[in-house]
Amino acid sequence: MEPPLNVLLIGSGGREHALAWALSASPLLTKLYCAPGNPGIAAVAECVPISAMDFDGLLDFARGKAIDFVVVGPEQPLVAGLWDRFEAASIKALGPSMAGAVLEGSKGFVKDLCAGNGIPTAAYRRFREPGPAKDFARTLGLPVVIKADGLAAGKGVIIPETEADMVKAVDFMFEGGFGASGAEVVVEEFMDGEEASFFVLSDGENVLPLVGAQDHKRVFDGDKGPNTGGMGAYSPAPVFDDVVAQRTMDRIIRPTVAAMAARGTPYMGVLFAGLMIKDGEPKLIEYNCRFGDPECQVLMTRLKSDLLTALIAARDGQLAHLDLRWSDDAALTVVMAANGYPGDYAKGSAIRGIDAAETVEGVKVFHAGTALKDGRLVSNGGRVLNVTASAPSIAEAQRRAYEAVDKIDWPEGFCRRDIGWRAIDR
Ligand code: AMP
Ligand code: GLY
Numbered sequence: 001m002e003p004p005l006n007v008l009l010i011g012s013g014g015r016e017h018a019l020a021w022a023l024s025a026s027p028l029l030t031k032l033y034c035a036p037g038n039p040g041i042a043a044v045a046e047c048v049p050i051s052a053m054d055f056d057g058l059l060d061f062a063r064g065k066a067i068d069f070v071v072v073g074p075e076q077p078l079v080a081g082l083w084d085r086f087e088a089a090s091i092k093a094l095g096p097s098m099a100g101a102v103l104e105g106s107k108g109f110v111k112d113l114c115a116g117n118g119i120p121t122a123a124y125r126r127f128r129e130p131g132p133a134k135d136f137a138r139t140l141g142l143p144v145v146i147k148a149d150g151l152a153a154g155k156g157v158i159i160p161e162t163e164a165d166m167v168k169a170v171d172f173m174f175e176g177g178f179g180a181s182g183a184e185v186v187v188e189e190f191m192d193g194e195e196a197s198f199f200v201l202s203d204g205e206n207v208l209p210l211v212g213a214q215d216h217k218r219v220f221d222g223d224k225g226p227n228t229g230g231m232g233a234y235s236p237a238p239v240f241d242d243v244v245a246q247r248t249m250d251r252i253i254r255p256t257v258a259a260m261a262a263r264g265t266p267y268m269g270v271l272f273a274g275l276m277i278k279d280g281e282p283k284l285i286e287y288n289c290r291f292g293d294p295e296c297q298v299l300m301t302r303l304k305s306d307l308l309t310a311l312i313a314a315r316d317g318q319l320a321h322l323d324l325r326w327s328d329d330a331a332l333t334v335v336m337a338a339n340g341y342p343g344d345y346a347k348g349s350a351i352r353g354i355d356a357a358e359t360v361e362g363v364k365v366f367h368a369g370t371a372l373k374d375g376r377l378v379s380n381g382g383r384v385l386n387v388t389a390s391a392p393s394i395a396e397a398q399r400r401a402y403e404a405v406d407k408i409d410w411p412e413g414f415c416r417r418d419i420g421w422r423a424i425d426r
Helices: 014-023 055-064 075-079 082-088 107-117 130-140 163-174 242-262 295-302 307-315 394-405 421-425
Strands: 005-011 029-036 069-072 124-127 144-148 185-189 194-203 207-215 218-220 224-227 232-235 268-278 281-288 330-338 363-367 370-373 376-379 383-391
Touching: 005 014, 005 055, 014 029, 014 295, 014 307, 014 363, 014 383, 029 055, 055 082, 069 082, 069 307, 075 082, 107 124, 107 185, 107 242, 107 281, 124 130, 130 144, 130 163, 130 185, 144 163, 163 185, 194 242, 194 295, 194 307, 207 242, 207 295, 232 295, 232 394, 242 268, 242 281, 268 307, 295 330, 295 383, 330 394, 363 394, 383 394, 394 421
Parallel strands: 005 029, 005 069
Antiparallel strands: 124 185, 144 185, 194 207, 194 268, 207 232, 218 224, 232 330, 268 281, 330 383, 363 383, 370 376
């Protein structure tokens, strides 16, 4: 692909703002569009009001604007085959294909792939009926992990600590508690350890490691309360050191990419491995077929090379000779969410002070769930802002991020106050 390039980015969250910010700096870029985008993204791209699941609308738009390359942020359109639609129309896109996105779309598929290729993960079995699922769960002891097979928007996992809760969880899934994604259920062993997120780019054959990060999934300080999409992240993650990274590449990532190629469904795109690490030994929790949110925000903050060049190389099977440069500085992002998240929350409250926050050294505020109403910035989602700082250490990045958070005037929002604690406590 020869520059100049018209690029279409799909999505509307903080991950997409970070991607738009990185893409907009590319020397290859002529024009960046984002569908549907958000007010933060509008500063670096032209936003067009087409939803990420409106495939016909996206295709028409891409043809009309002579789009050369498409980057898809969220998983739902990939799992539903958006890459295949663009490529069938001769528009290049960063995958994966629908067949590749099964790595996120079916937990049972991934478990079977691990079993068939010696990839370390929790012991498991797949079930279509509650009785045998409960019997197997009893053999694993407590706590035990019960998962809906399909996409469940970051939910879909229950970790009961008592026999009664285990029975309830299995019944809940088979009764459609997580919708159709629970028609099949995976019961697996509980793994102990520290979690990390690791990202690679794959062109179907060659794999380019990116870097590791650590998310904070629980809503309250001290990792308490219900799971969320992620309340903050930082990179690098000390638990994911060079030895663990090498083991993850050798034992988990490369065998996966090779197995996908061998079955005739090569995996091209971003591959996100959720890992459990104990005593330096990584095991796979799950795969995602996209960047993490909010992990992407810290990755893009640390990336020094051109993102667009790397994504196009992944699409074109050209990753073998690509090398990326990363800042040695740490990056840390604090998610500001609407009061009530991840439960019910209100939209439409006024947000002020982002400019003031960005006067703090090394700070950039990504918009995750914002909108403009009568020219004023208001909240428009559960996770609303990602206050992101870079600094020579994680402790200093944390200090800068919270200094910036304190300049944001949004009484209807909250954040965790301890993002980065595992790294800082070490
Ligand atoms: P997932 O949606 O697969 O990322 O799971 C959500 C969260 O559940 C993960 O981030 C882990 O904290 C936890 N989890 C999932 N599977 C396991 C497991 N086998 N052992 C321990 N924790 C798990
Ligand atoms: N932050 C976790 C995810 O994006 O799935």
